[in-house]
Amino acid sequence: MRLLIDVGNTAVKVATERQGQISVISEPTIPWQDVSEVLIAQVGKNDDLEPILQQAKSRSLPYMFATVTATLGDLVCAYPEFNNLGIDRWLTxxxxxxxxPGKACVIVDSGTATKVDVLTASGQHQGGWILPGLDMMIDSLVANTQKVFSDEHTEFATSFGKNTPNAVKNAALSATVALAQRAIDEIEQSVEAQQLQLVFAGGYGELIQQHLDNSGIYFDDLVMQGLIYWRKYQQNA
Structure with a gap:
């Protein structure tokens, strides 16, 4: 059994993987006696990771931090300076x-930040965009303007706002949906509709999917699935 750890900008997500099956768990319930190795995707520093690493070290368990490379099998990273690409984006x-396989993908991963990445059917990463996540957009606007406010009760939508919280939240969602749609429009110029797959992930991924295209597929463990495939390449290298 592998232990998978996704260290995001605001939280640490832990899961176990056995024969390709991923189960998200909480840190206190890690079945250490069954763990054979630990795989880590770390975007930012998080103190919650250290106790987990200490447990792995105390049990002499191997642990690996996933890294971005210029190529991975037939995948090609779009960044000339590939080390500047976030590991979370690379793993998605x-x-x-x-x-x-055989499909071009537009990947929309929306959490603390929203990342949009485009991938051709042949495995050429086209690059992508990063913008503040919905909450960060709202917090920044409210903190830096007068008489603009939001609340926790107003739901996100894409209609015109009829009050200030509506205007703020709906603008954040509309801007994010429009950016993702722009990526779709760009890639659709070179591929047939049936050859394009929309992939959604992150805490706001399902919300964006609902307002963009329900034919896409949402994953709550996309980074962790990427970790598994990344590890297979290391084993076969």
């Missing part, structure tokens, strides 16, 4: 390439 690309 890795996962999408293997989950949808």
């Amino acid at each position: 690309v890795v996962a999408s390439h293997h989950l949808f």
Whole structure:
């Protein structure tokens, strides 16, 4: 059994993997006696990771931090300076390439930040965009303007706002949906509709999917699936 750890900008997500089956668990319930190795995708520093690493070290368990490389099998990173690409973005690309072979993918991963990445059917990463996540957009606007406010009760939509919280939240969602649609429009110029797969992930991924295209597929473990495929490449190298 592998232990998978996704260290995001605001939280640490832990899961176990056995024969390709991923189960998200909480840190206190990690079945250490069954763990054979630990795979880590770390975007930012998080103190919650350290106790997990200490447990792995105390049990002499091997642990690996996933890294971005210029190529991974037939995958090609779009960044000339590939080390500047976030590992979370790279792993969503890795996962999408293997989950949808022979298809071009537009990947929308929305959490603390929203990342949009484009991948061709042949495995050429086209690059992508990063913008603040919905909450960060709202917090920044409210903190830096007068008489603009939001609340926790107003739901996100894409209609015109009829009050200030509506206007703020709906603008954040509309801007995010429009950016993702722009990526779709760009890639649709070169591929047939049936050759394009939309992939959604992150805490706001399902919301964006609902307002963009329900034919896409949402994954709550896309980074962790990427970790599994990334590890297979290391084993076969």
